[in-house]
Amino acid sequence: DTAVSQTPKYLVTQMGNDKSIKCEQNLGHDTMYWYKQDSKKFLKIMFSYNNKELIINETVPNRFSPKSPDKAHLNLHINSLELGDSAVYFCASSQGGLAEPYNEQFFGPGTRLTVL
Amino acid sequence: EDKVVQSPLSLVVHEGDTVTLNCSYEVTNFRSLLWYKQEKKAPTFLFMLTSSGIEKKSGRLSSILDKKELFSILNITATQTGDSAIYLCAVAGTASKLTFGTGTRLQVTL
Structure with missing residues (x-):
């Protein structure tokens, strides 16, 4: 059984479109994350949710909006896509929240977004 | 701002x-340092280090924190050739935020 899954795996779209990426984890974890990995393989955190509550919101354009309908899901919606949004987006999850000892993060397989 | 530099x-x-x-770092409220291996897809966890001087070992891989x-x-x-990958170092600071380094790309040839 896949622990952290993302859909779709690949997404090719035109500039200006709106798209969503979905993430689900079946590990029972409390915290979920979105990362962006650019062409130089640099992984940067975008958002983190703990029990459906936003706890980390890095400097990300407000065209990116995360949504957590429940603690097993964290979706990412992107409006008005731009060329610079092309990257691989990884979802991750971990057990524990702010007050607990840090635990490792488990990553999903990634979604490769290409904006033409 | 938290910073992780790999070489x-x-x-x-x-x-x-x-x-x-x-891997060297500057981070506010250090909680732990993690190593990941990334081949073609998602990073996979190798080690988590929280205490200085205690070596963590897994087969041919080992890591230590100062x-x-x-x-x-x-x-x-x-x-081995199967070790070829990008190795990522990340540091956990405030609010479970992981700051990653740029990674070291290792290629093992025959």
């Missing part, structure tokens, strides 16, 4: 060599 950026070695990868000098090393002995 070297890339490395090519022959099978059987031993390699040492470096919280006074703010760095960690990842050693791989008797390298």
Whole structure:
């Protein structure tokens, strides 16, 4: 059984479109994350949710909006896509929240977004 | 702002060599340092280090943390072609936020 899954795996779209990426984890974890990995393989955190509550919101354009309908899901919606949004987006999850000892993060397989 | 610097950026070695990868960091409210291996897809967890001077070992891989000098090393002995990957160092600070380094790209040749 896949622990952290993302859909779709690949997404090719035109500039200006709106798209969503979905993430689900079946590990029972409390915290979920979105990362962006650019062409130089640099992984940067975008958002983190703990029990459906936003706890980390890095400097990300407000065209990116995360949504957590429940603690097993964290979706990412992107409006008005731009060329610079092309990257691989990884979802991750971990057990524990702010007050607990840090635990490792488990990553999903990634979604490769290409904006033409 | 939290910062993680890895060196070297890339490395090519022959099978059987031993390699040492470096990671230095500056982070507010340090909680732990993690090493990940990334091949074609998602990063996979290798080690989590929270205490100075205690070596973590898994097969041919080992890692140690120095919280006074703010760095960690990842050693791989008797390298194999299957070790070829990008090795990512990340530091957990405030609010479970992971700050990643740029990674070290390791290539092991026959």
